[in-house]
Amino acid sequence: METKSKKLSLEPYKGTRDFYPENQFVQNYIFGVWRKVAESYGYLEYGASILEETELYRAKSGEEIVNEQTYSFTDRGGRDVTIRPEMTPTVARMVAQKRRELSFPLRWYSIPNLFRYERPQRGRLREHWQLNCDIFGVDSIEADVEVISLAYDMMKAFGAKDENFQIKINSRKFLNYLADDYLQISEEQKHKTFKLIDRMNKISVEEFEIQGIEILNEKFDKLKKVISSKDPSDIAGDNNTTTGVSDILNLITSLKRKGIVNVVFDPTIMRGFDYYTGTVFEMYDTNPKNPRALFGGGRYDDLVGIFGVEKVSGIGFGWGDVTTRDFLETYNLLPQYHPPVQLYIAHLEGFMEEANKLADYLRKQGANVEVDLTDRQVSKQIKTSDKEKIPFALVVGEDEVKTGKFKVKNLAQSTETETTRDGIAAILK
Amino acid sequence: METKSKKLSLEPYKGTRDFYPENQFVQNYIFGVWRKVAESYGYLEYGASILEETELYRAKSGEEIVNEQTYSFTDRGGRDVTIRPEMTPTVARMVAQKRRELSFPLRWYSIPNLFRYERPQRGRLREHWQLNCDIFGVDSIEADVEVISLAYDMMKAFGAKDENFQIKINSRKFLNYLADDYLQISEEQKHKTFKLIDRMNKISVEEFEIQGIEILNEKFDKLKKVISSKDPSDIAGDNNTTTGVSDILNLITSLKRKGIVNVVFDPTIMRGFDYYTGTVFEMYDTNPKNPRALFGGGRYDDLVGIFGVEKVSGIGFGWGDVTTRDFLETYNLLPQYHPPVQLYIAHLEGFMEEANKLADYLRKQGANVEVDLTDRQVSKQIKTSDKEKIPFALVVGEDEVKTGKFKVKNLAQSTETETTRDGIAAILK
Numbered sequence: 001m002e003t004k005s006k007k008l009s010l011e012p013y014k015g016t017r018d019f020y021p022e023n024q025f026v027q028n029y030i031f032g033v034w035r036k037v038a039e040s041y042g043y044l045e046y047g048a049s050i051l052e053e054t055e056l057y058r059a060k061s062g063e064e065i066v067n068e069q070t071y072s073f074t075d076r077g078g079r080d081v082t083i084r085p086e087m088t089p090t091v092a093r094m095v096a097q098k099r100r101e102l103s104f105p106l107r108w109y110s111i112p113n114l115f116r117y118e119r120p121q122r123g124r125l126r127e128h129w130q131l132n133c134d135i136f137g138v139d140s141i142e143a144d145v146e147v148i149s150l151a152y153d154m155m156k157a158f159g160a161k162d163e164n165f166q167i168k169i170n171s172r173k174f175l176n177y178l179a180d181d182y183l184q185i186s187e188e189q190k191h192k193t194f195k196l197i198d199r200m201n202k203i204s205v206e207e208f209e210i211q212g213i214e215i216l217n218e219k220f221d222k223l224k225k226v227i228s229s230k231d232p233s234d235i236a237g238d239n240n241t242t243t244g245v246s247d248i249l250n251l252i253t254s255l256k257r258k259g260i261v262n263v264v265f266d267p268t269i270m271r272g273f274d275y276y277t278g279t280v281f282e283m284y285d286t287n288p289k290n291p292r293a294l295f296g297g298g299r300y301d302d303l304v305g306i307f308g309v310e311k312v313s314g315i316g317f318g319w320g321d322v323t324t325r326d327f328l329e330t331y332n333l334l335p336q337y338h339p340p341v342q343l344y345i346a347h348l349e350g351f352m353e354e355a356n357k358l359a360d361y362l363r364k365q366g367a368n369v370e371v372d373l374t375d376r377q378v379s380k381q382i383k384t385s386d387k388e389k390i391p392f393a394l395v396v397g398e399d400e401v402k403t404g405k406f407k408v409k410n411l412a413q414s415t416e417t418e419t420t421r422d423g424i425a426a427i428l429k
Numbered sequence: 430m431e432t433k434s435k436k437l438s439l440e441p442y443k444g445t446r447d448f449y450p451e452n453q454f455v456q457n458y459i460f461g462v463w464r465k466v467a468e469s470y471g472y473l474e475y476g477a478s479i480l481e482e483t484e485l486y487r488a489k490s491g492e493e494i495v496n497e498q499t500y501s502f503t504d505r506g507g508r509d510v511t512i513r514p515e516m517t518p519t520v521a522r523m524v525a526q527k528r529r530e531l532s533f534p535l536r537w538y539s540i541p542n543l544f545r546y547e548r549p550q551r552g553r554l555r556e557h558w559q560l561n562c563d564i565f566g567v568d569s570i571e572a573d574v575e576v577i578s579l580a581y582d583m584m585k586a587f588g589a590k591d592e593n594f595q596i597k598i599n600s601r602k603f604l605n606y607l608a609d610d611y612l613q614i615s616e617e618q619k620h621k622t623f624k625l626i627d628r629m630n631k632i633s634v635e636e637f638e639i640q641g642i643e644i645l646n647e648k649f650d651k652l653k654k655v656i657s658s659k660d661p662s663d664i665a666g667d668n669n670t671t672t673g674v675s676d677i678l679n680l681i682t683s684l685k686r687k688g689i690v691n692v693v694f695d696p697t698i699m700r701g702f703d704y705y706t707g708t709v710f711e712m713y714d715t716n717p718k719n720p721r722a723l724f725g726g727g728r729y730d731d732l733v734g735i736f737g738v739e740k741v742s743g744i745g746f747g748w749g750d751v752t753t754r755d756f757l758e759t760y761n762l763l764p765q766y767h768p769p770v771q772l773y774i775a776h777l778e779g780f781m782e783e784a785n786k787l788a789d790y791l792r793k794q795g796a797n798v799e800v801d802l803t804d805r806q807v808s809k810q811i812k813t814s815d816k817e818k819i820p821f822a823l824v825v826g827e828d829e830v831k832t833g834k835f836k837v838k839n840l841a842q843s844t845e846t847e848t849t850r851d852g853i854a855a856i857l858k
Contacts, residue, residue, distance in 0.1 A: 007737045008488055010526040013510060016478030018523050021537070024474045039769040040792045042799025042819075045453045049445030049556050050479060050542065051500075051512075059437055071480075073502035076546050081442060083480075083512075094447050097439040103816040105802055108450070113479065117505050127478050135802070142781060142802045153792075258785075308436045340468040352571060356687075363469045363582075370471025373534055373564070373571045387532040390471075 015126025022337045029335055030321055031111055034131045037154045043109040043133055048090045054080035056089045059306055060275040069116045083115040087132040095136050096307035104137030123292040123323045134316030143315050144279045145254045151295055152260050159333045168266035169281045173244025174232055183219050198270040226267050275300040290326050295319035342428045344385030345371045346378050348397035355396040365425035386411055444555025451766045458764055459750055460540055463560045466583045472538040472562055477519045483509035485518045488735055498545045512544040516561040524565050525736035533566030552721040552752045563745030572744050573708045574683045580724055581689050588762045597695035598710045602673025603661055612648050627699040655696050704729040719755050724748035771857045773814030774800045775807050777826035784825040794854035815840055
C-alpha cells in the first residue's frame with residue numbers, strides 16, 4: 001500500500017481519449033444520429049465482447065493486421081486473445097453460430113470500440129468507435145444499394161451537403177479481372193500491386209512510380225491507365241458481366257436513380273481486409289484537409305462460410321468516430337453542448353433537506369434536477385449552475401418553504417418567474 | 430490466405446457474452462433505466478478507454494487484483510497496460526487532470542465494460558458492464574445520502590419493492606477502530622482479518638472458525654461478537670465520533686427520514702479495494718438464490734491525491750449488469766422484447782423499387798420501416814416480419830401503386846386498415 005514512490009500519470013494511455021462530459025456529449029450525439037437512422041431502416045442492435053480469440057482474425061482479416069497492428073496477448077490460461085481491431089469477424093461468427101434460429105435477411109448494427117496498434121495521428125488513433133451496419137442473406141445488388149443509401153441518409157442526418165462528400169465505388173471482382181486477365185500478373189505481383197494501390201494516397205507520386213515499376217515493369221503503364229479511368233467499361237471492353245463491371249455500373253445507376261448523385265467509380269478503392277468478394281466502397285470528405293475515409297465497406301459472401309457452416313452472403317460498412325468528428329467540425333455541424341440537467345437548486349443555510357425534498361418531487365414529475373450539496377454562499381452555488389450551463393436555477397429558504405412559491409431564474413435570458421412546485425414541473429416540460 | 434486447416438470457434442471468448450438483438454434489448458433497457466435516473470439527479474456522462482497503464486491499478490486497487498485478476502500485458506512499445514478491472518481509478522485520474530477547470534461539486538456517471546480474470550460462475554463473468562456514479566468535492570454526509578438515494582431510486586425505477594433488497598452500510602473508519610482500538614491487533618493480523626471477513630460468505634462456517642482462530646487466537650471471540658452486532662454503538666461505547674460510528678448512524682437516520690427503510694448496519698461489509706476511507710455499502714437481493722451484491726461503493730477521499738495533486742474527496746458506487754439481470758429475472762421485472770422496427774414492407778414481383786420509395790417517404794416522417802430485399806413469395810416475406818415481432822406489415826403491388834392506398838396489417842391483432850401513405854405515417858405515430 002506504499003504508493004508515493006513514483007508520480008502517477010494523469011494522461012490516458014497513448015492513442016486513446018478521455019471523454020469529459022462535453023466531449024462525451026459529442027460522442028453521444030454522433031452515436032444518436034447513427035442509431036436513429038439505422039433503426040429507421042429496421043437494423044437491430046447487437047453487441048459482443050472486445051476480446052476474441054486471435055484465431056478469428058488470423059483467418060480473414062489479413063496477416064499484416066494481426067501480426068503488426070493488433071493488441072494480442074496470451075491469457076493466464078494459455079489462450080491467444082486479441083482486442084478486436086474490427087467488428088466484421090465477430091458478427092460473422094455470431095451469424096454462423098445461430099444461423100438456424102435467425103430469420104434472414106438480417107439487418108444488424110453495433111457501435112463497438114476497436115483497437116489498432118499504430119502511430120497516433122490526425123484522424124487515426126489506437127482506439128476508436130465504429131458504427132457497423134450489415135445485411136446478411138441477400139445476394140443481390142439491392143443490399144448494396146441499401147447499405148450505401150443508409151450511410152448516405154446518415155450523412156444527411158448530420159447536416160452534410162452533397163458537395164461535402166463523395167462515395168467511391170469499386171469491386172473486388174473487377175480488381176481480380178484487372179490482375180488476372182487485363183494485366184496478367186502473378187499472384188505475388190497481384191498482392192504487391194494491390195498493397196501499393198491501397199497505400200498510394202499515403203506516399204508521394206515519385207515513390208508510387210518507383211515501387212510500381214519495381215513490381216510490374218512495363219505493365220505499370222497499363223496500370224496507370226486503369227487508375228486514371230473514370231469508367232470501368234474503358235478497361236473491360238465487352239467483358240462487363242464477368243468482370244464485376246456491370247455490378248459497379250448497376251450500383252451507381254441505382255443509387256443515382258434514388259437521388260444519390262455524389263457517387264463515382266474509383267479503381268483505387270481496395271479496402272484492406274482479405275475477406276471482401278464483391279462491391280467495395282469508401283466515402284471521403286471533399287475537403288482535402290480531411291483525407292481519410294469516413295466510412296468504408298463491401299461484400300463478403302464467403303466470410304460466414306469459413307466457420308465450416310453453409311455460406312451466408314453479407315455486405316456492410318464500418319464508420320469511425322474520429323474522422324466523423326473532424327468532418328463535423330470542419331463543416332461546423334456539431335451541436336452546442338448542453339447538459340441533461342434542467343434545474344439547479346441552491347439553498348440558504350439549514351434548507352438543504354427542503355431543497356432535496358423539492359428535487360425529489362420534481363424528479364417524480366420527470367424533471368432532471370440537481371441540488372447543491374455544499375453550505376457555500378448562495379451566490380457561489382448559483383455560479384456553479386451557470387458554469388455548468390444549466391438553464392434554470394432557484395433558491396430554497398424560509399420564505400419559499402413558508403409560501404410554497406419559488407422564484408425560477410432563467411439564467412440565459414435573465415428572467416425570473418414565481419411559481420409553485422407544480423408550476424416548476426410545468427416550466428421544465 | 431489458406432484458412433481451412435482448423436475449424437474456427439463459433440463461441441465468444443470464455444467468460445464473455447455475445448449480445449444478439451433480444452439480449453442487447455435487455456442490456457439497453459438496463460442502461461436506459463440507469464441513465465434516466467442518473468440524469469434526473471444531474472449526473473453527467475463521461476467515458477474513457479478500456480486500456481490504462483498498469484501503474485494506475487498498482488497504486489490503489491490492491492495488489493491481489495492487479496497480480497491475480499487483471500488482464501495485463503506489455504504493448505509493442507514496452508508499456509505495461511491493463512484492461513480496466515474497475516472504473517474508479519480512471520475517473521480519479523480524469524478529475525485530478527482537469528481539477529482546475531472543473532467546477533466542484535461534480536456529479537458524473539459512466540457505464541463502462543470491465544474485465545477480471547476469474548473462473549466464470551453465476552453472477553460473475555470475465556467481462557461485465559458496470560454503472561459508475563460518483564460525486565467529487567463534497568466532504569459531508571450529504572453526498573453519502575445522495576449516492577445511496579440515487580441507487581435506491583434506480584431500484585424503484587426497475588420496479589423492485591423494498592422487501593426485495595437490502596442496503597448494508599459500514600465504515601472503514603469503524604473497521605479501523607475495530608482493529609486498532611477494540612481488538613488491538615497488528616497490521617498483519619488486521620489485513621488478514623479484513624480479508625477473511627470479506628470472504629466469509631464464500632466459505633463454510635467451520636472454515637471461517639478455523640481461519641479466524643488461526644489469525645486472532647483468543648481475540649476471535651471478540652470479533653464474532655462484533656460480526657453479530659446490529660448496532661455499532663454496542664461495540665464502540667462512548668467513542669462514537671472518533672470511530673466512524675456516528676457517520677454510520679447519521680447516514681442510516683438520514684436515509685430512513687427520506688423513506689429508505691431497507692437499510693441496515695453490517696460490520697462485515699468490507700469492499701475489496703484499498704482506496705476506501707469512510708462509508709462503504711453494498712446492496713443485496715433478499716432472495717438467497719442471488720447471493721452477490723448488485724451494487725457497492727464507498728468514500729475514497731484520498732484517491733485523487735495519489736496523483737500528486739491537492740486532495741479532492743470522492744464517493745460513489747459501481748453496479749454490475751450481470752447480477753442485475755439475475756435480479757430482474759428472479760422478480761420477473763424484465764420488459765418484453767420488441768424491435769424498434771414498426772412496419773415491414775413486402776412486395777409483389779417487380780415492385781421492390783416502389784416499396785423502397787414508400788419506405789423512404791415514411792422514414793422522412795420519422796417512422797422505422799424495413800423493406801424485404803428478396804424476391805420470395807409474399808407469404809414468406811410476411812412470415813419474416815411476424816418472426817421478427819414487427820407490429821405492422823403491408824404489401825406493395827400494382828393495385829397499391831395505382832390507387833395510392835395500402836392495406837396495413839396489424840399482425841398481433843389480425844386487423845387490417847386501408848389508407849394512404851400519410852395515413853400509414855399517422856398510424857405509426
